[in-house]
Amino acid sequence: MREISLDRLRTLVTIADHRSFAEAARILHLAPPTVSLHIQELEDRIGAPLLSRKRGHVRPTAIGETLLARARRLLADTELAVDDIQRQVQGLEGRVRLGASTGAFAHLLPQALEVLEQRHPSIDVQIAVLTSQETLTRLKEGTLDIGLVALPQPATAGLVIKPWRRDPVMAFLPAKWPCPARVTPKWLSGRPLILNDSTTQLSRLTTEWFAADGQRPAARIELNYNDAIRSLVAAGYGAALLPHEGGANAAQDTRMVVRPLRPALWRQLGIAHAAQVDRSTQLALDVLSKLR
Known part of the structure; x- marks a missing residue:
């Protein structure tokens, strides 16, 4: 089945709005024969007259009125869709x-x-x-x-x-522990550890940091949720190595202290x-x- 062109529907709507083939041709920047051809193609497709032309007046037929109502909605939806896409292209939406x-x-x-x-x-x-x-x-x-x-x-x-x-990785320690000013792999490996799970890049970084000093500590628990790790540290469950993201930890729990590492480690x-x-x-x- 042959589809109806939106251009043909736009021609029909313009003629109906202005009651004139000639005015529609002017508004749409089309030659008058092209406007007539559009309507002829629509009427052939529908199988019924869409416009009545009597004594110089152009009016929609009953079938034309039905098609016009649908055409106006289709054209409005098309304009809205194009506008939405253009707003996305421009970054407005x-x-x-x-x-x-x-x-x-x-x-x-x-x-x-x-x-x-x-x-x-x-x-x-x-x-x-x-x-x-x-x-x-x-x-x-x-x-x-x-x-x-x-x-x-x-x-x-x-x-x-x-x-x-680039953020420094720091040692997060229970405040009740006696802590050095700078935490080394050897000192930390002898304490209970809460580490990121082995699937993360941070786990690989910290493993290499320990290994460079000949240390291979086992974690008491491995997690992949840094806020939960901080909560466990504050509860005294163990120590953790976590990125210190600028001022992100300024409102830190007083039950926990943060110390730099020696040697330094960066994420x-x-x-x-x-x-x-x-x-x-x-x-x-x-x-x-x-x-x-």
């Missing part, structure tokens, strides 16, 4: 799907979300709490737009991975995204890039 770890979500992303809300309130940011590997997998699948991942990561075809921020985060991004994603990337 849109959706950004972002993956990040619990630590980044709790302490770093709120700043970016606040700025985005102020500057681009029509951009909907959807967040998934994921490990770095899960984030990269979903970026490759196209189900995420931006990912905050621990570095280093291997080069991945179709993805851009850029360094974002670096990167921003990952597809090589080609839409306007909304680029605006979100611009905001994130300034949070260092």
Whole structure:
């Protein structure tokens, strides 16, 4: 079955609104024979007259009125759809799907979300709490737009991975413990430990930090939720090695103390995204890039 062109419907609506073929041709920038052809094609497709032309007056027939009502809705929906898409292309509206770890979500992303809300309130940011590997997998699948991942990561075809921020890893210790000014691998390995699980980049970093000093401690428990780890430290369950994200831990529990490491250890985060991004994603990337 042959489809009806929106251009033909627009011609019909314009004629009906202005009661004139000639005026419709002028408004639509079409030759008068083309306007007549559009109506003839519609009438052939419908199988009935759509316009009545008597004594110089043009009026819709009963069938024409029915089609006009549907045509106006179709044309309005089309204009709305085009406008919505154009607003997304311009970054005025849109959706950004972002993956990040619990630590980044709790302490770093709120700043970016606040700025985005102020500057681009029509951009909907959807967040998934994921490990770095899960984030990269979903970026490759196209189900995420931006990912905050621990570095280093291997080069991945179709993805851009850029360094974002570098935070010191610190020792989080129960305040009741007698603690040195700087914590060494040897001192810490003899204490109960709460460590990130072995699937994380932070686990690999801390394992290498201990191993460089010949230490291979066993964790009392492994978790992948930094706020829960901090709560256990404050409760006296053990010590942890966690990133210290600027002022993120300023309101720290007084039952816990934070000490620098010797030798120092750093956790670096990167921003990952597809090589080609839409306007909304680029605006979100611009905001994130300034949070260092």
